[in-house]
Amino acid sequence: xxxxxxxxxxxxxxxxxxxxxxxxxxxxxxxxxxxxxxxxxxxxxxxxxxxxxxxxxxxxxxxxxxxxxxxxxxxxxxxxxxxxxxxxxxxxxxxxxxxxxxxxxxxxxxxxx
Amino acid sequence: xxxxxxxxxxxxxxxxxxxxxxxxxxxxxxxxxxxxxxxxxxxxxxxxxxxxxxxxxxxxxxxxxxxxxxxxxxxxxxxxxxxxxxxxxxxxxxxxxxxxxxxxxxxxxxxxxx
Numbered sequence: 001x002x003x004x005x006x007x008x009x010x011x012x013x014x015x016x017x018x019x020x021x022x023x024x025x026x027x028x029x030x031x032x033x034x035x036x037x038x039x040x041x042x043x044x045x046x047x048x049x050x051x052x053x054x055x056x057x058x059x060x061x062x063x064x065x066x067x068x069x070x071x072x073x074x075x076x077x078x079x080x081x082x083x084x085x086x087x088x089x090x091x092x093x094x095x096x097x098x099x100x101x102x103x104x105x106x107x108x109x110x111x112x113x
Numbered sequence: 114x115x116x117x118x119x120x121x122x123x124x125x126x127x128x129x130x131x132x133x134x135x136x137x138x139x140x141x142x143x144x145x146x147x148x149x150x151x152x153x154x155x156x157x158x159x160x161x162x163x164x165x166x167x168x169x170x171x172x173x174x175x176x177x178x179x180x181x182x183x184x185x186x187x188x189x190x191x192x193x194x195x196x197x198x199x200x201x202x203x204x205x206x207x208x209x210x211x212x213x214x215x216x217x218x219x220x221x222x223x224x225x226x227x
Contacts, residue, residue, distance in 0.1 A: 034215045042220060043119070043206050044157075049215035089156065091216075099145065101208070101216055103156045 002027045006090055006104035013080055014112050021075040021107045023090030028068045031093035035064050035075050038087045038106070047088075048075070080111045115141055115211050119219025126197055126226055134192045134222045136207035142187035143209035148180075151204040151221075163190045197226040 003026045013019055023033075032051050036044040048057045048064040050073065056065040063076040077084060087108045091101040116139040126132050136146060144165045149157040161171040161182050169182035179201075181193040194201050207219040 032215060036218075041204075041223065044208075044218040046215055046217060051213075099147075099162070099210060100159060101147070101157075105156050 002030075002092065002102045004090060004092055004102050004104040006088075006107050008107060009105065010108045010110075012110040012112065015080060015082060017080050017111075019077050019080055019109070021077070021088050021090075021109070023073040023075070023104055025071045025073075025092050025102075028071050030068065033064075033066055033073050033090065033092050034101070035062075035073075036089040036091065038089060044089065077109075080109075082111045082113050084111050085109055115214055115217045117143075117207060117209055117217050117219040119207055119222060121222055122220060123223040124225070126224070128198055128226055129196055131193055131195045132197055132224060134194075134205055134207075134224075136190050136192075136209075136219050138188045138209055141209075141211060143190070144187060145210065146184060146190035147208040147210075147216075148182060148190075148192050149206045149208065151206060157206065160192075194224065197224070199226045202226045 005024045007022045034049045035047040037047050038044050050057050050066040061078040066073045087106045089106045090104045118137045118139050120135050146163045148160045150160050151157050159172050160175045161169045163169040163182045163184035165184045165187050171177050184190040202225050204221050204223050206221040208216050210216050
């Protein structure tokens with residue numbers, strides 16, 4: 001059974017700092033991995049999608065890497081801003097492309113001005 | 114592109130009544146939609162998978178008669194919470210998957226049953 005873990009559960013940093021969010025999964029036979037952002041009381045916004053054949057994806061100040069063999073992904077946020085404050089969720093597609101997303105518990109990030 | 118529009122964004126209803134939540138894919142066809150429930154400070158819990166033109170597939174422990182899902186067209190899926198009770202109060206979110214683009218989510222519906 002696939003399990004996804006995110007560390008840390010919460011993180012508070014001063015504005016401008018670079019930071020790394022971690023995601024690990026137990027079954028390396030994933031189809032894709034996706035990082036999302038959720039603001040309080042809102043839906044999920046997709047940040048980056050890493051397909052199983054890829055090692056990393058970049059969008060603006062965000063960079064996500066994927067190492068299937070070790071069951072790890074990281075989300076790197078450069079030059080953090082107060083507007084980056086949100087909960088970040090990592091999710092993998094179940095093995096065998098079942099279509100179901102399996103989520104981690106999320107990392108709640110606070111960037112202080 | 115790839116927008117899922119979810120309505121209403123919030124709803125308050127009396128105990129015993131039914132509430133319908135709609136999710137529409139605005140610029141693509143969604144043969145499959147996923148419905149999630151989220152409790153405060155917790156991650157999303159998959160409730161069911163709706164498939165256009167066929168019965169929904171429910172996750173273990175989810176009451177089919179309580180949470181009615183209909184996917185009558187390629188652009189519309191609905192979740193009806195029947196005979197709602199306070200314990201059904203939660204945040205409900207729908208999602209669709211696009212090939213090569215991953216999952217896209219609706220904005221969520223906050224249901225409060227009083």
